[in-house]
Amino acid sequence: MRKLIAGNWKMNGLVSSQAEIEALKGLTGSATCDIVVCPPFTLIDRAVERARDSNLAIGAQDCHARQSGAHTGDVSAEMLANIGARYVILGHSERRVSHGEDDGIILAKAVAAHRAGLVAIVCVGETRHERDEGRAIEVVGGQLRESVPEGATSANLVIAYEPVWAIGTGLVPTNEQIEEVHAAIRQMLKERLGNDGQSVKILYGGSVKVSNAEAIFGLRNVDGALVGGASLKASEFAGIISAAI
Numbered sequence: 001m002r003k004l005i006a007g008n009w010k011m012n013g014l015v016s017s018q019a020e021i022e023a024l025k026g027l028t029g030s031a032t033c034d035i036v037v038c039p040p041f042t043l044i045d046r047a048v049e050r051a052r053d054s055n056l057a058i059g060a061q062d063c064h065a066r067q068s069g070a071h072t073g074d075v076s077a078e079m080l081a082n083i084g085a086r087y088v089i090l091g092h093s094e095r096r097v098s099h100g101e102d103d104g105i106i107l108a109k110a111v112a113a114h115r116a117g118l119v120a121i122v123c124v125g126e127t128r129h130e131r132d133e134g135r136a137i138e139v140v141g142g143q144l145r146e147s148v149p150e151g152a153t154s155a156n157l158v159i160a161y162e163p164v165w166a167i168g169t170g171l172v173p174t175n176e177q178i179e180e181v182h183a184a185i186r187q188m189l190k191e192r193l194g195n196d197g198q199s200v201k202i203l204y205g206g207s208v209k210v211s212n213a214e215a216i217f218g219l220r221n222v223d224g225a226l227v228g229g230a231s232l233k234a235s236e237f238a239g240i241i242s243a244a245i
């Protein structure tokens with residue numbers, strides 16, 4: 001399957017950071033994988049302009065479930081699609097924790113993303129405590145069941161497995177642990193979405209770096225990565241992308 005490498009800039013980036021998109025274009029012109037950059041809302045418009053006529057797609061890090069209305073401070077999926085975003089990250093653990101987002105909210109947002117024609121990158125993953133209790137697959141399975149819309153397809157859904165304890169910590173699960181969870185996610189997607197579940201991309205996220213990318217991309221059922229810190233510098237992100245080719 002063609003790999004997908006997505007960068008989540010989180011709450012980083014000023015107008016001057018457009019230079020990273022420009023540099024990334026130059027560094028990844030011949031890449032044979034799909035590449036997505038998800039800057040903060042404030043930079044999406046500019047990033048879309050910068051990425052025009054390149055193989056970079058631009059995404060957002062969240063959206064509201066409603067199309068419009070009295071929701072101060074929120075941004076709808078339709079607004080994102082309207083300015084040229086093609087992807088939206090949903091259910092990131094940083095939003096689950098700090099904004100109290102539960103699976104029901106994430107499901108509603110994924111439905112909204114699909115209504116607007118966006119690809120939803122739905123994040124799932126267990127905490128350290130849940131892994132230590134041997135419940136990683138059970139937790140991820142529950143999140144998937146509750147937050148993936150019926151009728152989602154490989155054209156509008158990507159799953160990112162991001163163990164909470166691996167995000168920004170430098171800790172990475174063993175290859176066996178990653179393979180085990182990705183295989184379980186693949187099985188659940190097939191059960192839920194039928195044959196098309198076979199083609200939904202499953203990304204790994206959590207402390208992906210140039211030094212570990214190639215080994216992770218070589219694992220079965222790993223179709224790419226969702227990269228945080230290492231996506232902020234074009235040269236570093238391009239190094240990860242080249243490991244996926």
Ligand SMILES: O=C(CO)COP(=O)(O)O
Pocket residue numbers: 008092162166167168169170205206207208226227228229230
């Ligand atoms: O949260 C992440 C991507 O969404 C992963 O972050 P890091 O790559 O910085 O660990």
